[in-house]
Amino acid sequence: xxxxxxxxxxxxxxxxxxxxxxxxxxxxxxxxxxxxxxxxxxxxxxxxxxxxxxxxxxxxxxxxxxxxxxxxxxxxxxxxxxxxxxxxxxxxxxxxxxxxxxxxxxxxxxxxxxxxxxxxxxxxxxxxxxxxxxxxxxxxxxxxxxxxxxxxxxxxxxxxxxxxxxxxxxxxxxxxxxxxxxxxxxxxxxxxxxxxxxxxxxxxxxxxxxxxxxxxxxxxxxxxxxxxxxxxxxxxxxxxxxxxxxxxxxxxxxxxxxxxxxxxxxxxxxxxxxxxxxxxxxxxxxxxxxxxxxxxxxxxxxxxxxxxxxxxxxxxxxxxxxxxxxxxxxxxxxxxxxxxxxxxxxxxxxxxxxxxxxxxxxxxxxxxxxxxxxxxxxxxxxxxxxxxxxxxxxxxxxxx
Amino acid sequence: xxxxxxxxxxxxxxxxxxxxxxxxxxxxxxxxxxxxxxxxxxxxxxxxxxxxxxxxxxxxxxxxxxxxxxxxxxxxxxxxxxxxxxxxxxxxxxxxxxxxxxxxxxxxxxxxxxxxxxxxxxxxxxxxxxxxxxxxxxxxxxxxxxxxxxxxxxxxxxxxxxxxxxxxxxxxxxxxxxxxxxxxxxxxxxxxxxxxxxxxxxxxxxxxxxxxxxxxxxxxxxxxxxxxxxxxxxxxxxxxxxxxxxxxxxxxxxxxxxxxxxxxxxxxxxxxxx
Numbered sequence: 001x002x003x004x005x006x007x008x009x010x011x012x013x014x015x016x017x018x019x020x021x022x023x024x025x026x027x028x029x030x031x032x033x034x035x036x037x038x039x040x041x042x043x044x045x046x047x048x049x050x051x052x053x054x055x056x057x058x059x060x061x062x063x064x065x066x067x068x069x070x071x072x073x074x075x076x077x078x079x080x081x082x083x084x085x086x087x088x089x090x091x092x093x094x095x096x097x098x099x100x101x102x103x104x105x106x107x108x109x110x111x112x113x114x115x116x117x118x119x120x121x122x123x124x125x126x127x128x129x130x131x132x133x134x135x136x137x138x139x140x141x142x143x144x145x146x147x148x149x150x151x152x153x154x155x156x157x158x159x160x161x162x163x164x165x166x167x168x169x170x171x172x173x174x175x176x177x178x179x180x181x182x183x184x185x186x187x188x189x190x191x192x193x194x195x196x197x198x199x200x201x202x203x204x205x206x207x208x209x210x211x212x213x214x215x216x217x218x219x220x221x222x223x224x225x226x227x228x229x230x231x232x233x234x235x236x237x238x239x240x241x242x243x244x245x246x247x248x249x250x251x252x253x254x255x256x257x258x259x260x261x262x263x264x265x266x267x268x269x270x271x272x273x274x275x276x277x278x279x280x281x282x283x284x285x286x287x288x289x290x291x292x293x294x295x296x297x298x299x300x301x302x303x304x305x306x307x308x309x310x311x312x313x314x315x316x317x318x319x320x321x322x323x324x325x326x327x328x329x330x331x332x333x334x335x336x337x338x339x340x341x342x343x344x345x346x347x348x349x350x351x352x353x354x355x356x357x358x359x360x361x362x363x364x365x366x367x368x369x370x371x372x373x374x375x376x377x378x379x380x381x382x383x384x385x386x387x388x389x390x391x392x393x394x395x396x397x398x399x400x
Numbered sequence: 401x402x403x404x405x406x407x408x409x410x411x412x413x414x415x416x417x418x419x420x421x422x423x424x425x426x427x428x429x430x431x432x433x434x435x436x437x438x439x440x441x442x443x444x445x446x447x448x449x450x451x452x453x454x455x456x457x458x459x460x461x462x463x464x465x466x467x468x469x470x471x472x473x474x475x476x477x478x479x480x481x482x483x484x485x486x487x488x489x490x491x492x493x494x495x496x497x498x499x500x501x502x503x504x505x506x507x508x509x510x511x512x513x514x515x516x517x518x519x520x521x522x523x524x525x526x527x528x529x530x531x532x533x534x535x536x537x538x539x540x541x542x543x544x545x546x547x548x549x550x551x552x553x554x555x556x557x558x559x560x561x562x563x564x565x566x567x568x569x570x571x572x573x574x575x576x577x578x579x580x581x582x583x584x585x586x587x588x589x590x591x592x593x594x595x596x597x598x599x600x601x602x603x604x605x606x607x608x609x610x611x612x613x614x615x616x617x618x619x620x621x622x623x624x625x626x627x628x629x630x631x632x633x634x635x636x637x638x639x640x641x642x643x644x645x646x647x648x649x650x651x652x653x654x655x656x657x658x659x660x661x662x663x664x665x666x667x668x669x670x671x672x673x674x
Contacts, residue, residue, distance in 0.1 A: 303436060305462035309412060322436065322462070330539070330571050331436070342434040346460075379418050379466060381440040381458035382433060395429055395440055395458075 003315045004361040008202075009151050009179060009294060009352035010319055014245070015204040021248040022206065025241040033238055034229065043240045050247025057250040058177075058196065058213055059187030067212045067230045068243045072178045073102040075197035075212035076145070078223040078234070079174040080106050083143040083195075084115070085221045090142035090171070092116040096128060096157070097337035100176055102197075103145050104333070120146075124338050126155040126285035133162065141171040148180035148196075152321055152334040152350055153285035154294025156184065163192040172218070178202055178210075182253030183260055183291040194218045200242065204354070205249030209242035256355050263353050264292030266362050270351060271295040273366045278373050280388060282344050284335075293353035296321070298335075298344035299373050301382040307349055310372040316365055321348040343382070404463060405497035411467035416474050418466075421456040426481075428516030431509055435540050435567065437461030439469050441513040443476075445521055450481045457513075464496075464503040471495045472510040481518050487511065488553050489565075504565045508550060536578045539571025544582050551586045557641065559583065587641070602631040607664045612638070615657055626653075629674045636661065639674040 005013070025046060031039030033047045051063035060066065069075045080093070080103070095107050097119045107117045118136035121129045128146075137144075144166040149156045163173040174195040180186065182203035188196055196213040200206055214220055214233070226235030274297060275281050284296035299307065304322025311318055321332035322345070330336065331345040340348070351365070377383040381395040389395055404412070424442035431438030437460060444454040455473040459466045471492050476484040489507035493499045499507055535543045550556060550565040562579050563569045569579050602608075608631050619626050620642075629637040638657070640650060654671045661669040 301433075301460065303461050303465070306412070306466060309463045313413065342436075346433070346436045379415065379458055380460040381429070381438060382460050395438065 002364065003317070004357075004364055005317050006351040006353060006357065006361075006365065007317045007319050008354040008357075009154075009350065011201045011207065012204045012354050013356060014201075014206055015249060015252055017252060018205055018245050018248045022241045022245040025244050029240075033240065034227070043238075046240060046244045046247075047238055050243045053247035053251045054198075054211055055213075057181065057186070057254045058198070059185075059189055060213055061189045062216055064231065065213055065216055067214055067233045068238060068246070069210045069212055069234055070208060070239070072176065072197045072199035072210040074223070075210050076100075076102045076174070076176055077106055078212055079195040079197065080110075080143060080145060081223055082219075082221045083172050083174070084110065086219050087142040087172075090140055092118065092136075092138070092140045092142065094118040094120065094133065094136050094141055094144040094146075094166075094171075096120045096122065096146055098122055098126070098150050098152075098334045099145070099147055100151060100178070103147075103176060107145075116140075122155075122337050124340065125288050126150060126153045126334075126338050127288050128157055130158070134165070137165060137169050137171070139169050141166070141169055143172050143174060145174040145176065148175050148177040148186075149183070149291045149294075150285070150334065151179045152332060152348075153288075153296045153338075154179070154290035154352075155285040155288045156180065156290060159193065160191045163194075167192050179291060179294075182250070182257070183293060185257060188213055188215075200246035200249050203249050203253045206242050206245040209239055209246045211246065259355055260292045263355065263357065266357060266359060267293055267295050267351075267353055270353075270362045270365060271297065274369060277366070277370045279386075282340070284338065284340070284348060293357075294350065295352075296348055296350045298340060299347040299349065300341075300343045301380050301388060302347045302373065302376040304347050304349055306376050307347065307372060310375070311349075311369070314368045314372070316368060319350050319352075321350065322346045343388075403500055404467075405499075407495070407497040408464055408467045408499065411470040411496060412463040415466055415470040417454075417456050417477070418458070418470065419456045420458065421454055424454075424456070426517040426521035428513040428518070428520060430512045430516055431460070432541070433460065437465045437506065437509060439465070439509055439513045441469070441472070441510075441517045443517050443521070445481060452476050452479055452481065452484060461506065461509075462503070464499050465506040465509065467496055468492050468499070468506040468510045469513075472514060476514065481521065484514060485518055487514060489550075490554060501561070501564045504554075505567045508565055536582060537566075537568035537571070537575045539575075540567045542566050542568035547579065547582055548586050551583060556583070557587065602633075604634075604661075604665050604669070605631050608636055608661060608669075611657060611660050611664060615653075615660070619653065634667065634669050636669060636671045637674050638671065 029042040031043045033040055033043040051066045054066045055063045093107055093115055095103055111117045120133050146157055146159055146162055148159050159175050166173040172194045175193050177196050178199045181198040194215045199210040220233060222233050224235045229235055229238055271283055280300040282298040284298060304320030308320050321335045335345040335348055382389050421442035421444055424444055426443040426445050428441040440458045442456045443452050446453050455477050457469040457473055459469040475487055475495055489511040492507040492510045547562055547566055547568055554565055556562055556565060559576060559580055562583060569576050612626060612628055616626055624642040627639045629639050658669060658671040
């Protein structure tokens with residue numbers, strides 16, 4: 001069966017060149033980079049090279065500003081905890097309502113310990129309320145943590161401006177750049193961002209490895225204590241194969257960066273064609289700057305899991321912010337934060353492309369999806385005779 | 401990706417009776433778009449025999465909501481209204497070879513639509529359990545009546561099960577304590593008659609009943625409960641519930657009861673948990 005993978009914001013396929021770079025470190029080069037003997041040498045060299053490769057993609061000035069971690073979640077946790085430990089007199093944190101759970105759950109935990117958490121709202125386009133941000137800033141704020149691009153909508157936030165603003169109040173700025181690295185050019189040294197998290201498996205690298213960028217001169221407290229690995233900033237024997245994979249993936253991502261424009265065009269054609277063919281569709285964050293590969297479409301009056309099941313049957317992999325797919329009973333926190341009408345929030349589908357996505361695959365999706373939507377709408381009591389059911393003549397359920 | 405049974409998949413990909421019944425004389429609408437699932441059940445009922453001649457549905461919802469609607473129509477076509485009224489959500493789930501726990505509310509929605517349609521046919525304003533009792537879950541508009549029926553029909557005992565079957569508490573979670581309190585009330589009522597009488601009474605029956613009656617307040621004080629299941633050939637079977645289930649001290653409780661029974665009856669008695 002034909003298979004089309006459009007869930008690259010969840011994870012990506014590993015680039016064969018990345019795998020090739022990793023293989024020796026899963027086989028003959030098994031030495032510990034901390035060892036003094038000859039077995040440690042190749043691992044130590046590879047580790048240094050990977051630092052440089054990642055620093056180069058992020059536009060960091062120094063390779064030592066990169067701290068490898070087990071994932072971006074660990075990097076984010078490290079950043080937040082380090083910051084609040086160093087600034088115990090500052091008891092407020094600013095984040096957004098649409099952050100990844102890696103940030104939100106840590107903030108909730110700190111809230112229970114007495115921290116005041118400001119969660120900046122977004123409007124229905126997915127854009128941050130900058131007036132709200134300005135209001136929340138004060139010298140009581142220890143840290144601002146905002147994502148570079150949202151994972152569900154792809155909307156890019158003005159993190160560079162926000163970092164400048166944070167520094168006016170002496171607050172540190174952390175950026176979750178998981179969905180932006182390798183998709184938009186980043187020159188972190190030119191910004192006032194102090195810490196930045198990213199992950200290898202979102203850019204055709206392996207799972208189980210991420211990194212924290214830590215600007216030189218930024219005070220820091222490690223999350224994991226133990227050995228002196230990563231200059232004592234992240235203890236634990238390095239996942240050398242994973243780190244080599246991340247380095248290699250970053251180098252390749254830099255080479256492929258100019259090709260992102262073409263992915264953006266493919267995304268636009270997918271989204272525009274579907275909006276033309278299918279009635280009652282909303283593009284989430286469609287009028288905002290977005291990362292090139294992400295299109296989040298809300299198909300009104302039908303439910304996302306049902307769409308995904310039929311797409312899966314057609315060999316197409318996407319994801320949904322609907323309640324039923326997440327195991328929760330409410331639509332995703334991003335859809336709720338954007339205040340998308342319930343008619344649409346339950347039917348939101350995220351397509352995320354990668355450099356492996358081909359035009360004929362997009363054509364296949366454009367051909368396959370309209371009959372699926374029509375079929376489910378035929379089943380929906382909110383949709384009658386090819387259009388939304390009239391409020392008076394239609395469906396009058398006994399509760400809700 | 402989805403742990404749906406083959407039957408659920410079949411009824412989702414090939415739903416039975418997914419159509420508008422134009423001359424329907426019994427229509428049940430339940431759910432809401434904000435909850436993420438809603439169902440209209442349409443029946444054509446023979447006025448003489450009250451037999452359901454035709455059933456059709458329209459459903460807004462996930463795969464299991466559509467499959468549950470489809471299963472419901474298959475279960476009720478050809479039955480009389482009073483026969484159909486006895487269909488439970490568990491039967492809908494069983495017909496589909498089971499539903500994942502967090503999807504059980506889909507089968508509950510099917511049963512509710514059926515009751516709504518029957519009420520519509522009879523010209524009754526639906527004795528709607530959503531109007532009963534106080535509203536517990538504001539996110540999904542679930543009240544105590546709805547929770548009560550789900551608990552009693554399906555033998556639910558935990559908060560998590562109530563969420564899976566009714567959706568109550570699945571949103572902002574602020575009503576979890578209210579659900580737990582309601583659940584405790586419902587379970588306590590159920591156990592108002594703790595002793596299940598068995599047709600053939602053992603000669604020691606009454607002594608056992610007396611001993612348990614004496615012991616119960618102490619167990620209840622610790623948030624647990626005990627009921628008598630059977631007495632036969634010096635073997636007493638009891639059922640433990642509430643905080644007793646899974647408690648490490650359960651063996652102590654049973655040993656204590658055993659000791660008391662032997663003192664009372666003057667012979668060996670074995671106590672086991674059902």
